[in-house]
Amino acid sequence: MNIAVAIDTVPQNALPSASEAGPVPKRIVVAYGFWIFLLSDIIMFAALFASYAVLVRATAGGPSGAQLFNQGTVAIETACLLISSYTCGLMSLAINSRNRLGTYLGALITFALGATFLTLELREFAEMIARGATPQRSAFLSAFFTLVGCHGLHVALGLIWLVVMMVQVAVMGFVATVQRRLLCFSLFWHALDIVWVGVFTVVYLMGVSL
């Protein structure tokens, strides 16, 4: 009798807590695991940032950042990556509403902007190497190529991943596995943009005023 009274006092619309409700849906587990991976990736970038910051003045008589960096290119690269992050967000909205055309369109724009970013970065590297600023020239340049090159490698891998995901959407449709992978991809792409904020601030903007 007392228990029945107690149950009546519980609000009808109260939801059970997570422990009463059983295991969490796979989408949440997968995304949380990928979030942990991304944080460990960011910690790796932190180590590269730390070595860059320690070695930034160790030019060994070679060219410094202020002589090498072109802010115009960096501004265009930044704009490309920022807008591609936005279109990647729009793509995930299209995925949530099972909109194939919107998904392909968002993926296409994201891919094009990412590829533009990568092309500009590779051209910048080629110009620097042509001027003798190779990674083996000084500790500063080694640190620079490692940090910025590692970010560029992540972008290249992201582009390959995006192509693979679009093939999967075309072949398999919006099944649960594909949706989870797409969620992980958008997390990855947004995290790359966060790392780029650190790169353009620490390497390019602070490097020019050194």
Add this chain to the structure above:
Amino acid sequence: MTEARYDRAPGDRPSREMQPAAPSPLLVYTVGLSVAVLLTATSFWVANTTLLWPGGVFLGLAVLAIAQMGIHLVFFLHITTGPESTNNVLALAFGLLIVFVVVAGSMWIMADMNENMLMPTGESMTLPMRR
């Protein structure tokens, strides 16, 4: 009663069932993009202007970058302070702690070692160690 209150995946927006007044997702992304563009433009302006005291430029750039990272986290990755996002925030906090220890620790130790490696002769007392 099959619906349950679970944690939320990072990257997923708060659902309408949990927050009936949640803004439209398109608006969230667009606001995030506008604020990020504003902060980026300010960063480039701060780095190139002569109006500001040069000593403060570094600090200003650092503050702008951290602010922009926060904007990306909230508006693009949807990491919020809601109760269903606690696990994501805790993981992020631990990651940030490690990032801080690695970066600040490395710079502090290396700067300290550079100072202690100075040779006590006249010439190099004025020159920092040649790296």
